[in-house]
Amino acid sequence: MVIDDQTCMVEFALRTMSFYAHESCGWCIPCREGTDWLKKTLTRFHAGFGTRSDIDNIQYLAENMLGRTFCPLGDAAAMPTIAFVKKFRKEFEDHLNGMPCPFAREGVPQLTVV
Amino acid sequence: MPDVTFTVDGKKLTAPAGTLLIDACRKAGIEIPAFCYYPGLSLQAACRMCVVRQEKVPKLQTACTTTVAEGQVFITESPEIAQARKATIELLLGNHPLDCPVCDAGGECELQDMTFKYGAGESQFVEVKHHRDEQQWSPAVFYDRPRCILCYRCIRMCGEGMDVWALGIHNRAADSVIVPNVLGTERGGQQLDCEQCGMCIDVCPVGALTSGSYRYKTRPWEMNHVSTVCTHCSDGCKVTLGVRQANDGSEIVRADNRDKSGINGDFLCAKGRFGFDFVESPDRLTQPLVRNARGRLEPATWEHAIRVATGKLKEIRDTRGGNAIGVVGSNRTTNEENYLLQKFARTVIGTNNIDHERTTDYASFARALAGHTGKTASLRDIAQACAVLLVGGSPTDEHPLLAWLLRTNVRLNRARLYIANSKTIKLARQAKATLDLRRGGYDKLITSLDSGRTEFSKAIFAEESLIVIFGEEFRGPAVENLIAWGLKRDNVRFAYLGDHSNSRGAADMGLFPDLLPGYIPVTAPGAFAEYPNLPAAPGNSLPQMLDAAAAGDLGALLVVGANPVSHAKLDPSILQHTFLIVQDLFLTETAALADVVLPAASLYEKSGTVTNTFGDIQIVRKAADRAGVKPDFEILVRLAGGMGIDVSTLVPFGKRGTTGDLGQSRGAQSGEADRHSVWLEANGLEPKLSPFDPLAALDEIERLVPGYTLDRVNLFAGNDVHTEPASPGPESGFVPVSALTAPELVVPAHDTLFTSGALGRYSRALGQLEQHQANELAKSELAKSAAD
Amino acid sequence: MSPKKAKSEPATVFSPELAARFDALVKKYPVSRSALIPMLLYAQDEVGYLSNAVVAEIARRIEITELEVRNVATYYSMLRFKAAGKYNIQVCTNISCMLRGAYEVYERFREELGVGSDGVTADGLFSLEEVECIGACCWAPAIQVNYEFHDELKPDLVPGIIGAYRQRIEDRAQDPFQNKEKDA
Numbered sequence A: 001m002v003i004d005d006q007t008c009m010v011e012f013a014l015r016t017m018s019f020y021a022h023e024s025c026g027w028c029i030p031c032r033e034g035t036d037w038l039k040k041t042l043t044r045f046h047a048g049f050g051t052r053s054d055i056d057n058i059q060y061l062a063e064n065m066l067g068r069t070f071c072p073l074g075d076a077a078a079m080p081t082i083a084f085v086k087k088f089r090k091e092f093e094d095h096l097n098g099m100p101c102p103f104a105r106e107g108v109p110q111l112t113v114v
Numbered sequence B: 001m002p003d004v005t006f007t008v009d010g011k012k013l014t015a016p017a018g019t020l021l022i023d024a025c026r027k028a029g030i031e032i033p034a035f036c037y038y039p040g041l042s043l044q045a046a047c048r049m050c051v052v053r054q055e056k057v058p059k060l061q062t063a064c065t066t067t068v069a070e071g072q073v074f075i076t077e078s079p080e081i082a083q084a085r086k087a088t089i090e091l092l093l094g095n096h097p098l099d100c101p102v103c104d105a106g107g108e109c110e111l112q113d114m115t116f117k118y119g120a121g122e123s124q125f126v127e128v129k130h131h132r133d134e135q136q137w138s139p140a141v142f143y144d145r146p147r148c149i150l151c152y153r154c155i156r157m158c159g160e161g162m163d164v165w166a167l168g169i170h171n172r173a174a175d176s177v178i179v180p181n182v183l184g185t186e187r188g189g190q191q192l193d194c195e196q197c198g199m200c201i202d203v204c205p206v207g208a209l210t211s212g213s214y215r216y217k218t219r220p221w222e223m224n225h226v227s228t229v230c231t232h233c234s235d236g237c238k239v240t241l242g243v244r245q246a247n248d249g250s251e252i253v254r255a256d257n258r259d260k261s262g263i264n265g266d267f268l269c270a271k272g273r274f275g276f277d278f279v280e281s282p283d284r285l286t287q288p289l290v291r292n293a294r295g296r297l298e299p300a301t302w303e304h305a306i307r308v309a310t311g312k313l314k315e316i317r318d319t320r321g322g323n324a325i326g327v328v329g330s331n332r333t334t335n336e337e338n339y340l341l342q343k344f345a346r347t348v349i350g351t352n353n354i355d356h357e358r359t360t361d362y363a364s365f366a367r368a369l370a371g372h373t374g375k376t377a378s379l380r381d382i383a384q385a386c387a388v389l390l391v392g393g394s395p396t397d398e399h400p401l402l403a404w405l406l407r408t409n410v411r412l413n414r415a416r417l418y419i420a421n422s423k424t425i426k427l428a429r430q431a432k433a434t435l436d437l438r439r440g441g442y443d444k445l446i447t448s449l450d451s452g453r454t455e456f457s458k459a460i461f462a463e464e465s466l467i468v469i470f471g472e473e474f475r476g477p478a479v480e481n482l483i484a485w486g487l488k489r490d491n492v493r494f495a496y497l498g499d500h501s502n503s504r505g506a507a508d509m510g511l512f513p514d515l516l517p518g519y520i521p522v523t524a525p526g527a528f529a530e531y532p533n534l535p536a537a538p539g540n541s542l543p544q545m546l547d548a549a550a551a552g553d554l555g556a557l558l559v560v561g562a563n564p565v566s567h568a569k570l571d572p573s574i575l576q577h578t579f580l581i582v583q584d585l586f587l588t589e590t591a592a593l594a595d596v597v598l599p600a601a602s603l604y605e606k607s608g609t610v611t612n613t614f615g616d617i618q619i620v621r622k623a624a625d626r627a628g629v630k631p632d633f634e635i636l637v638r639l640a641g642g643m644g645i646d647v648s649t650l651v652p653f654g655k656r657g658t659t660g661d662l663g664q665s666r667g668a669q670s671g672e673a674d675r676h677s678v679w680l681e682a683n684g685l686e687p688k689l690s691p692f693d694p695l696a697a698l699d700e701i702e703r704l705v706p707g708y709t710l711d712r713v714n715l716f717a718g719n720d721v722h723t724e725p726a727s728p729g730p731e732s733g734f735v736p737v738s739a740l741t742a743p744e745l746v747v748p749a750h751d752t753l754f755t756s757g758a759l760g761r762y763s764r765a766l767g768q769l770e771q772h773q774a775n776e777l778a779k780s781e782l783a784k785s786a787a788d
Numbered sequence C: 001m002s003p004k005k006a007k008s009e010p011a012t013v014f015s016p017e018l019a020a021r022f023d024a025l026v027k028k029y030p031v032s033r034s035a036l037i038p039m040l041l042y043a044q045d046e047v048g049y050l051s052n053a054v055v056a057e058i059a060r061r062i063e064i065t066e067l068e069v070r071n072v073a074t075y076y077s078m079l080r081f082k083a084a085g086k087y088n089i090q091v092c093t094n095i096s097c098m099l100r101g102a103y104e105v106y107e108r109f110r111e112e113l114g115v116g117s118d119g120v121t122a123d124g125l126f127s128l129e130e131v132e133c134i135g136a137c138c139w140a141p142a143i144q145v146n147y148e149f150h151d152e153l154k155p156d157l158v159p160g161i162i163g164a165y166r167q168r169i170e171d172r173a174q175d176p177f178q179n180k181e182k183d184a
């Protein structure tokens, strides 16, 4: 997939995680609770209510899902998340301090998660 | 499976190949945490708490699904594993409410324990937690979704264990939720239409499923935990009662068997788990009642009541003879009480007019097996049997533990269950083959078994060993025929089903007009010849006593824990010329007619032993206490004392020589207490110091009653000890008498899951459950007729 | 407590064709409960949603409990327990579609229809749903209306799509032979 530099990676991480949180079957604890927690945190974070410790916590949660779940869906949710935080930490930090999403464009609704 | 050797944390362990690693570790004392694993239920691998490191395997493995093989190497504790477990708990706690201070599970919650152990004490979780209101699914079962960790133990227990399948899981991911089988409507929430056993609550590792009778009442550390035996059906589940101080004694707040000791493991049915509240019933008698000059029952002191009762008993005995008095015993009192009651009748009153409300024909069973040993099956035998033939009855309702053990044996050990019945019973789902006795009835059983033509009979004959379980459908000669059929083959053992917690004990202890304890005929009393003044002729059975009462020939009737007026559907007026003494918990139909009513303790308020219908003896320990009542044992001793008897002739107690004959003589002249103490010494036992100590009677039972030679170490440790009724055999004087063991004397109780004779009527919890299930039934009938 | 067999065959909630189809379907699998998911889908297409009566009849047909039917049915988000609109508009907002403006499209549907996610318009004609990938990523953003796809969407195209469906209903109302619609 090709993504241009106008795409918010936090939003991207959030949308990815809401997908996994929806698809998780709920069988095992790490996947069921991990995807739900990450989705909630990323939603809040993207809306500008994040804290610096959230960034580490996102990585911590994802790393603790990896390899611990019943099926590979948990791994699939954890791996990109770890990569997003590691590779795009700067974009996460740009959301801190109540700042609105730097990529927000006129007329584009903020991602709401159902 | 051959044994294999593998290494866990540097220790070499050995276990049969294919054993689950978690089981092998637990056996070796290596604790592996687990939420979803539950022994005996299918595997889930859902909670990921049991992760361990296996050599040469890239990911952590779940110990609950890993089977051991030769040469494997495991590590169960390391920083990596501790972190994995800690993280799992952190994730769980994310959505978990901070309920511990009010949660029922607090103090015995597996999540609390693990949080403590793995130190997931701080939470990074700042999001909004999922919330859902607590739901009540039945009078017994409440569900609090936020506390649920989705281990699926409850679903599996209900489905696999109970074969009810009333619980399910809806939705998915974080919205997953445990649901009961009846859909909510605008008029009410979701409901459970099930057997209401509470097993789901029992296995829930957290406080998500809570019990209607226990919730928010107390905390585990505020209770005393007393292990005793259930007082309801005749299967004899071991039950741990949680007891707490109360204003008028101590009250039972919970019943379970979480330590899994006893033949029932963790199983209890609705009656055992919730039906203990009859002891708290406001209708409980707590004061003796004596009928006054105006013909009303009025409260009296124990001294007065005993004086009135014994005065009259003595007067009638002395003027009209002992046979003008009758005695009716109970199916729920202890062996010691039953033994004492018959001894009281025979030696103090001087009559063989003693009987009980027979729910099955144990006397014929004993007679049919006389002289054969090793032919009765204990519950443990049944739990492990390769093949069982179940004839008649409906164990799911009448013998819930038996049904549980049969189901479990089929499920886990692939036992073969054969069912011959005139109805379709629920256990047929587990049966390998069924024989429909709708036509022909039970008389035709042996013929069709012997025919060798049907698949059913062929399969039975192919079995190398067999346990035959049958019930009141077989009485008198039918019992003998069935047993004779089995005795012709090697390796057939029997179990005979009766009702109520100690009906077998009542029979074993000789509550018969013609049989002494151990089914010894009164006409050939053997060792019982030492009873002073033992009347030689058989007495009257219960119906005969009632006939005598109607004819005005029964001067007095002592009824202990029985209700012949309701049981035999009597016209109350026939007792108007009989002086009636009743010992009971409640003012039953019979007690209401009595001249003296003596308030008795329930099985949960006294100690002793009981024998289940399979002949397994267990120890009963006093758990609760109720001011004003006395155990039947003590009441009987007081009645004997009131009649001027030296109670040491009735209950052997006291130090050697103090009440006896100072040891000058032995044999027929020596006093019972002294004889007893000689026996005690020979058996390395202590003398009993109080006449109210039922263990003194147990000593005598062991000394005199054939078959009751007990393994005391096991018995007192709380284990079940098997006895056989027929050990003496004809050569030791077991001669069949007994026109009196007539089939029509047997009136089975046919209890359901929620009834239990008088006890059930006074249990609010059971009443509510019965009502709930009746409503559910009515609703589903309604829905069905609407759909048609 | 247990799946009870009906004494006589009770009336079915399905059309004779679907009932016959189910009769055949159940026999097709070694274990009849394998037919559960296809049955749920066909039943929803015909009845519109999984009513209590639908659940009860499916349970009866494959001899499992209603609880088990619901265990499965509640798992899938495409199975409904409430009626949707005549035209159920499913807007994909997954990654590819999102990157190409799915949320703008979705937002426009909300405005035009005046309903939120999972909402049904007052006239019962339309319902709106946000869904995961519908397999049309190459032509993102895409939506699915009942079984019809619309792709390469822009917010401005939304009123036209809605209008076309409204038109279709009006046409049908005037054509007595077309009254019975087959969208499937």
Ligand code: SF4
Residues within 6 Å of the ligand: B096, B097, B098, B099, B100, B101, B103, B104, B105, B106, B107, B109, B110, B111, B112, B147, B206, B207, B208
């Ligand atoms: S279930 Fe356990 S951890 Fe949860 S609130 Fe109850 S006691 Fe606390």
Ligand code: SF4
Residues within 6 Å of the ligand: B141, B157, B158, B159, B162, B164, B165, B166, B167, B192, B194, B195, B196, B197, B198, B199, B200, B201
């Ligand atoms: S109470 Fe017993 S029968 Fe009822 S849902 Fe729980 S486990 Fe199943």
Ligand code: SF4
Residues within 6 Å of the ligand: B147, B148, B149, B150, B151, B152, B153, B154, B155, B178, B200, B203, B204, B205, B206, B208, B209
């Ligand atoms: S209710 Fe209890 S037993 Fe059932 S899934 Fe939840 S935590 Fe496990």
Ligand code: SF4
Residues within 6 Å of the ligand: B230, B231, B232, B233, B234, B235, B236, B237, B264, B267, B268, B269, B270, B271, B272, B273, B399, B400, B401, B402
């Ligand atoms: S099965 Fe019988 S003994 Fe066991 S709990 Fe139930 S009533 Fe009591």
Ligand code: FES
Residues within 6 Å of the ligand: B033, B034, B035, B036, B037, B044, B045, B046, B047, B048, B049, B050, B051, B062, B063, B064, B065
């Ligand atoms: S106990 Fe092994 S995963 Fe739950």
Ligand code: FES
Residues within 6 Å of the ligand: C092, C093, C094, C095, C096, C097, C098, C132, C133, C134, C135, C136, C137, C140, C141, C142
């Ligand atoms: S992401 Fe929308 S169709 Fe695949």
